[in-house]
Amino acid sequence: MRGFLYSLFLLLILFNTNFSYSKVISTEEWARNAWGNLETTEVTTKKVSDSLFLLYGLGGNIAVSTGVDGVLIVDSQIPIIFPKIMKAIEKLTDDKIIYTINTHWHWDHADGNLLINPQDTKIISHSNARKNMKSGGIINHGLNEKLQQNPYPSNALPVITHEKGMSLFFNNEKIDIFHFGSAHTTGDSVILFNNQNAIHMGDVFFSNSYPFIDVDNGGSLDGMIEFLENVILLIDDNTIVMPGHGDIASRNDIEDTVKMLKNMRERILNSIKKGESLEAVLNSKITKDYDSKYNTISMRGMFIDRAYTSLKKIKLN
Ligand SMILES: [Zn+2]
Numbered sequence: 172m173r174g175f176l177y178s179l180f181l182l183l184i185l186f187n188t189n190f191s192y193s194k195v196i197s198t199e200e201w202a203r204n205a206w207g208n209l210e211t212t213e214v215t216t217k218k219v220s221d222s223l224f225l226l227y228g229l230g231g232n233i234a235v236s237t238g239v240d241g242v243l244i245v246d247s248q249i250p251i252i253f254p255k256i257m258k259a260i261e262k263l264t265d266d267k268i269i270y271t272i273n274t275h276w277h278w279d280h281a282d283g284n285l286l287i288n289p290q291d292t293k294i295i296s297h298s299n300a301r302k303n304m305k306s307g308g309i310i311n312h313g314l315n316e317k318l319q320q321n322p323y324p325s326n327a328l329p330v331i332t333h334e335k336g337m338s339l340f341f342n343n344e345k346i347d348i349f350h351f352g353s354a355h356t357t358g359d360s361v362i363l364f365n366n367q368n369a370i371h372m373g374d375v376f377f378s379n380s381y382p383f384i385d386v387d388n389g390g391s392l393d394g395m396i397e398f399l400e401n402v403i404l405l406i407d408d409n410t411i412v413m414p415g416h417g418d419i420a421s422r423n424d425i426e427d428t429v430k431m432l433k434n435m436r437e438r439i440l441n442s443i444k445k446g447e448s449l450e451a452v453l454n455s456k457i458t459k460d461y462d463s464k465y466n467t468i469s470m471r472g473m474f475i476d477r478a479y480t481s482l483k484k485i486k487l488n
Contacts, residue, residue: 195309195317198278202229202249214255216262217419219411222342223367226259228252230279231415234371235260236364238342241269245362245371245413247283256283268292270339272348273329274373274415275356276303277310277385278320284327295337296329297350299358303388304328311387313476333360349405354398355382355415357389361402369411375399378417378424381458381465381474382432384481392436392481399429431461439475440482449479 202209206229214228226233229252234245242260247253260268273281273296281304284294296304307322331337339346344366350359355374362371374383375398384390403425406412412420435458442452453475462471 194315195319198249198282198318198320201316201318202279209251212252212255214252214259216259219369219413219419220367223364223369224263225413225419226256228256228259230282231274231277231374232371232413232417234362234364234369234413235263236342236344236346237264237266238344240341241266243270243272243339243341243346244268245272246274246280246373246415247271247287249279249282250286253283253286270295270341272296272360272362273300273304274361274371275359276300276320277356277374278318280373280415281323281327284323287327289326289330293331294327294329295331295333295339295348297358297360298332298334299389300356300360301329301332301358303356303358308388310385312383312473313480314472316473336360349401351398351401352394353389353391354384354394355390356385359398363405367411368407368409369413370402370406371413372402372415372425374415375402376412376414376420376425376428377470378412378414378420379465379467380417381461381470382428383470383473384477386477386481386484390477390481391484392432392478393485396429396432396436399425399432403429431465435461435474435478436482439479443479443482449476452479 209229212229214226217225219225222238224235228248230248231246236243271287271292271294304323305328307320310318310320333348336349344364347363348360359373359375361373384392384395406422408422410422414420438457453472458471
């Protein structure tokens with residue numbers, strides 16, 4: 172009997188492992204499903220100022236600082252688009268990329284590192300972001316969608332890391348990197364270009380949609396709110412806000428997002444207290460008054476799933 176139970180136990184483990192593993196897809200498979208033909212996507216350049224630009228391509232928006240010291244970029248998107256990113260930068264300047272700052276470890280912001288020459292370019296990130304890039308990991312979008320991000324080789328890893336932030340003096344400007352605790356991930360950085368009064372937010376802020384919170388890797392809804400509240404104190408009404416995804420925004424847009432997140436926190440927490448399942452919350456009209464503004468790229472389900480999971484953790488603790 173004991174032998175039989177043990178076999179059953181092993182079988183269950185095997186079944187469960189296979190079951191969950193079968194749902195993990197590669198980042199490339201996900202990108203092709205979500206973004207269509209990756210090969211034909213073009214990079215567009217938006218001028219923020221004479222020496223600061225925002226590039227849209229595939230993945231997180233890239234900020235480009237140009238000037239006397241060379242080029243500094245924030246995030247590197249993915250290898251399939253990276254040659255086009257380089258061409259877009261070459262149209263702005265002949266100078267080399269001296270620094271790349273990764274806002275966090277996610278593939279759509281950092282896989283481009285694989286094509287960066289470490290002899291020309293020093294990569295900078297939060298220490299936790301580097302740790303995640305080195306180990307790779309599974310990014311759980313919720314709604315039964317999991318992505319496998321592969322570990323990076325040493326040439327694609329940051330060589331400079333920070334814990335709570337740091338400053339660079341580059342292109343006649345003080346560029347400040349801030350980290351206000353775990354939010355979207357455990358290693359988020361926002362980058363403030365002081366002379367331009369412009370800030371790159373990474374994925375702590377999406378301007379046109381509900382955010383994604385990487386709860387399985389240490390992100391949390393409360394962390395997102397706290398991080399954004401710190402950024403609001405840091406900037407002013409005229410600051411140009413460059414989101415991880417979406418169009419250029421303002422402090423007012425961040426304030427609106429914080430209000431939405433706080434309201435959704437209260438609503439989802441109430442549902443949890445009433446014993447409502449995640450499925451029930453997903454099928455309810457809980458986000459109805461926000462959907463026209465924030466469900467623009469069908470992020471509603473992913474957001475609710477991750478926010479619910481994040482709040483459920485608090486309740487259990
Ligand atoms: Zn991300």
